[in-house]
Amino acid sequence: MDAESTDVGRGCSEAKNMFKISNIETSFARNFIEIKWKDDHSSRYHNHWMRFNCHCPKCFRVIVGQQRINCSLFPDEFPILHVHEDEEKAEIHLNYKGEVFTDHETILPLEWLRNHCYCDRCLSNMIEERQMKFALPSKDGLRPLHYDSIKDSKEGLFRVLQRVMEDGICYVKGVPVKEQFLLDFAESIGPLVDSTYGKYFKIQDLGSTDSITDTREFLTFHTDQAHYESELGVQFFHCLRFDEEVEGGESIIADMFQAAEILRKESPNDFRVLTKVPCTFATIDYNRKNPAYYETRKTVIEVDCDDQVVAVHFNTGLDSTVRVREDLIENYYRAHKKLWKIITRPELRFTHRMRPGDLLVFNNRRVAHGREAFVPNGGIRLLQSTYVNVEDVRSKYMVLGHQLGTEVTPTKIGNRSCI
Amino acid sequence: MADYEIRDVQASSHKNIIQVYWEDGHVSRFHSCWLRFNCRCQICKKITVGQHNIDKSDPNFSDQLTIENAEFTKSDVKLTIVRDVIKDHVTYFDANWLREYCYCDQCLRKIITDRQMKFADPRKIPKVDCNELKSDEGTFRMIQKVFDVGFVILTGVSQKEGSVVEIGERLAPIVDQTYGKLFNVIDDPKASKENVASSTIGLPFHTDQCHYERGPGIQMLHAIQFDECVEGGESQLVDMFRVMEIFRKESPADFRVLTRVPIFFSTIDFKRKSPAYIKIRKPVIQLDYDDEVVAFNWNPGTENVVQVHEDDVEPFYRAYRKLSQILVRPELMFQYRLREGDMLFFNNRRMVHARAAYKSNGGTRRLQGTYIDIEELKSKYVVLGHKLGHNVIPPKIGNGCSI
Numbered sequence: 001m002d003a004e005s006t007d008v009g010r011g012c013s014e015a016k017n018m019f020k021i022s023n024i025e026t027s028f029a030r031n032f033i034e035i036k037w038k039d040d041h042s043s044r045y046h047n048h049w050m051r052f053n054c055h056c057p058k059c060f061r062v063i064v065g066q067q068r069i070n071c072s073l074f075p076d077e078f079p080i081l082h083v084h085e086d087e088e089k090a091e092i093h094l095n096y097k098g099e100v101f102t103d104h105e106t107i108l109p110l111e112w113l114r115n116h117c118y119c120d121r122c123l124s125n126m127i128e129e130r131q132m133k134f135a136l137p138s139k140d141g142l143r144p145l146h147y148d149s150i151k152d153s154k155e156g157l158f159r160v161l162q163r164v165m166e167d168g169i170c171y172v173k174g175v176p177v178k179e180q181f182l183l184d185f186a187e188s189i190g191p192l193v194d195s196t197y198g199k200y201f202k203i204q205d206l207g208s209t210d211s212i213t214d215t216r217e218f219l220t221f222h223t224d225q226a227h228y229e230s231e232l233g234v235q236f237f238h239c240l241r242f243d244e245e246v247e248g249g250e251s252i253i254a255d256m257f258q259a260a261e262i263l264r265k266e267s268p269n270d271f272r273v274l275t276k277v278p279c280t281f282a283t284i285d286y287n288r289k290n291p292a293y294y295e296t297r298k299t300v301i302e303v304d305c306d307d308q309v310v311a312v313h314f315n316t317g318l319d320s321t322v323r324v325r326e327d328l329i330e331n332y333y334r335a336h337k338k339l340w341k342i343i344t345r346p347e348l349r350f351t352h353r354m355r356p357g358d359l360l361v362f363n364n365r366r367v368a369h370g371r372e373a374f375v376p377n378g379g380i381r382l383l384q385s386t387y388v389n390v391e392d393v394r395s396k397y398m399v400l401g402h403q404l405g406t407e408v409t410p411t412k413i414g415n416r417s418c419i
Numbered sequence: 420m421a422d423y424e425i426r427d428v429q430a431s432s433h434k435n436i437i438q439v440y441w442e443d444g445h446v447s448r449f450h451s452c453w454l455r456f457n458c459r460c461q462i463c464k465k466i467t468v469g470q471h472n473i474d475k476s477d478p479n480f481s482d483q484l485t486i487e488n489a490e491f492t493k494s495d496v497k498l499t500i501v502r503d504v505i506k507d508h509v510t511y512f513d514a515n516w517l518r519e520y521c522y523c524d525q526c527l528r529k530i531i532t533d534r535q536m537k538f539a540d541p542r543k544i545p546k547v548d549c550n551e552l553k554s555d556e557g558t559f560r561m562i563q564k565v566f567d568v569g570f571v572i573l574t575g576v577s578q579k580e581g582s583v584v585e586i587g588e589r590l591a592p593i594v595d596q597t598y599g600k601l602f603n604v605i606d607d608p609k610a611s612k613e614n615v616a617s618s619t620i621g622l623p624f625h626t627d628q629c630h631y632e633r634g635p636g637i638q639m640l641h642a643i644q645f646d647e648c649v650e651g652g653e654s655q656l657v658d659m660f661r662v663m664e665i666f667r668k669e670s671p672a673d674f675r676v677l678t679r680v681p682i683f684f685s686t687i688d689f690k691r692k693s694p695a696y697i698k699i700r701k702p703v704i705q706l707d708y709d710d711e712v713v714a715f716n717w718n719p720g721t722e723n724v725v726q727v728h729e730d731d732v733e734p735f736y737r738a739y740r741k742l743s744q745i746l747v748r749p750e751l752m753f754q755y756r757l758r759e760g761d762m763l764f765f766n767n768r769r770m771v772h773a774r775a776a777y778k779s780n781g782g783t784r785r786l787q788g789t790y791i792d793i794e795e796l797k798s799k800y801v802v803l804g805h806k807l808g809h810n811v812i813p814p815k816i817g818n819g820c821s822i
Contacts, residue, residue, distance in 0.1 A: 046729070046732045046733055047733075048732070049732050053724055063615045064615065064686060064688070064720065064721065065615035065616055065622070065625075065720035066615045066720055067623045067719035071736070071740050071743065072747070076737065116726060118727060118729065118732070120728065123727070126726065191595040194593065194595065228794055229818045229819045229820070276708065291805075292802065293801035293805075293813065294798055295813060295822055296820050297707070297822050298820060299708070304700070304701075305702070305727075321457050324527070324708070325522070325524065326448055329450045329522070330435075333452040333453070333475065334482060337482075389596070391631055391697055395696045398696035399694045399695065402689045403689075415632040415699065416632055416699075416701060417699040419683075419699070
């Protein structure tokens with residue numbers, strides 16, 4: 001959508017001008033049209049794009065999985081023969097030389113055309129309106145939602161998901177301290193992800209030698225499961241017990257996307273290195289109870305074709321031996337160290353000592369978490385955790401927003417896409 | 420495994436690199452920071468998953484680490500680093516480990532070529548009797564074939580409902596996404612309004628679930644019913660990695676375009692029974708750090724409107740059309756008509772699949788399907804191989820990386 005459409009000063013009828021045409025011109029080579037809209041915006045649309053997005057009943061897809069136009073049947077060039085506006089239906093119609101379907105007229109609705117304008121400004125807007133916004137944890141703290149105010153209602157669930165989508169994390173107080181609550185609540189959002197750790201798992205000090213999670217040791221900032229192609233998306237921590245005697249054990253949270261943008265500003269060269277030189281993450285253990293071989297290689301920071309950060313992978317516990325070309329080794333370590341120092345800045349961190357009935361829901365693709373070391377002193381610290389795919393979470397958020405009649409912008413979620 | 424022996428170790432004049440000369444003539448270079456941060460001594464070595472014993476961000480590690488002293492024997496190397504954060508720390512490696520992790524250009528290249536996919540002859544359909552899955556060795560060989568060729572047909576599967584989930588679960592966790600744990604593919608007039616798979620028309624080549632960041636890796640389709648009178652309905656598969664290699668050779672410029680200009684996929688439907696909003700933007704062809712093709716995205720049925728820079732629009736469509744034309748070359752297609760008791764088991768991140776149109780003629784064609792996680796299957800394969808004493812090279816599976 002164009003910025004002008006959200007300008008508060010304009011009236012409703014003026015906003016409709018954005019879907020009305022002042023003028024259409026065809027290019028000299030007859031391979032694109034330029035539309036001047038009544039609100040003074042200009043859009044250019046190219047032949048292949050228009051033809052393959054035709055909205056006529058023969059071409060337009062109405063069922064998921066349909067492919068109605070076989071684009072490989074078309075010639076390389078098919079110049080525009082004729083274009084005109086149908087004002088009553090608010091469409092434009094085109095005919096092409098070299099058209100494959102007999103007697104076919106390409107139909108494109110004006111509102112749809114404007115909403116899919118791909119001029120540089122509209123593309124920038126598409127990206128800008130989905131950017132993540134960052135809080136300053138040292139100033140804002142972790143504001144809780146109270147379970148009583150959100151339970152059993154669509155609006156309540158929507159508010160929780162809104163925080164997860166926009167802030168990266170939502171803290172809910174006063175949830176039932178029953179194991180089943182976590183599964184029911186998570187499943188009301190989307191299917192639980194079943195990994196080799198099962199559908200859900202407990203976190204407590206077992207003095208484990210299989211995994212550092214089940215100990216009392218300090219866990220630095222990390223995202224879970226970096227050894228997979230895609231880390232499991234939205235993670236839930238549900239506190240069942242956290243006795244008074246236990247010293248330490250606070251949960252710590254930091255926004256990795258925020259850290260990556262700070263790195264980009266403060267050390268652009270180091271930022272670039274981390275977008276190019278991959279890290280290897282691995283869990284290889286043939287001897288533990290669930291033997292496993294997971295290995296993947298990916299850059300710590302991933303940028304897309306518009307140089308937007310679209311994914312961050314950070315897990316110093318799973319990162320394995322770096323194997324990259326010699327001339328990149330020292331740059332890599334220097335850059336990685338810079339990023340780590342930013343992630344661990346005190347002002348970027350939320351610290352929270354969980355209480356029974358606390359629930360933390362966060363986007364494991366955006367936010368890194370950790371735990372201070374703790375001393376049990378005879379007490380118990382017991383959490384349970386599960387995951388829902390972040391794309392399913394965003395889907396639920398958008399669907400709920402639609403059902404509640406609320407305008408929702410789908411924020412970037414760290415799944416390698418800026419939309 | 421062979422034992423590697425060290426002949427000599429020399430530190431560079433700037434003391435930030437050591438050169439290791441091996442008995443077999445190989446030469447390796449290792450940087451001081453790499454050596455220190457991968458130290459294999461008892462204090463530093465990782466024993467437990469998730470441990471990190473060396474704090475690389477410790478400000479006491481100087482930005483430029485230099486080597487004070489380097490000693491070696493035939494089978495190990497010991498170094499000291501100037502002003503190491505741990506007092507009197509000795510950085511230690513045994514020769515075999517060090518050689519295995521050599522990162523000279525030659526060794527780096529070998530990691531990738533060892534794991535390259537090999538392309539099979541589409542005239543040969545790989546079949547495995549499902550009884551093979553009763554043993555570890557049989558299971559290992561079956562998974563190996565799936566990773567080698569891209570798919571197998573399991574034969575002799577029980578016609579019990581849900582067999583596909585039963586077999587799948589034993590191999591890797593079921594991926595429950597959109598269609599549920601178990602779905603039926605059958606001509607159903609009501610369901611066909613929501614998804615074109617539930618009809619008799621032919622389906623174009625595609626991979627499932629491209630609108631997710633990561634499609635489910637392995638798809639299994641069990642022919643629970645496929646009457647003789649049904650005409651058509653053959654399963655068709657093409658190795659997309661082979662197609663992309665051909666594309667790269669024949670049209671390198673077009674190939675480049677599809678690695679750079681992204682395509683959009685979406686499933687947005689607020690009205691259907693399970694409303695959903697899933698939308699994503701990613702390139703058709705994904706390259707990695709070594710310029711290798713490591714993943715792709717292809718589904719003409721869920722593609723959404725391309726919104727990219729004007730200069731990229733026409734090149735995008737030209738490249739896309741070229742690729743579509745290579746994909747349908749007859750000599751690249753595996754084709755097979757499933758019989759009752761057959762189960763198609765394929766790598767949905769490597770193969771594109773299609774279905775020929777069919778005529779029911781009063782009969783029924785019903786497949787039951789599920790998805791299992793491919794990274795878990797790869798883990799199972801390597802772990803099994805290790806247990807059985809085989810020398811397993813972890814294969815490239817099309818999940819976004821070469822290793």
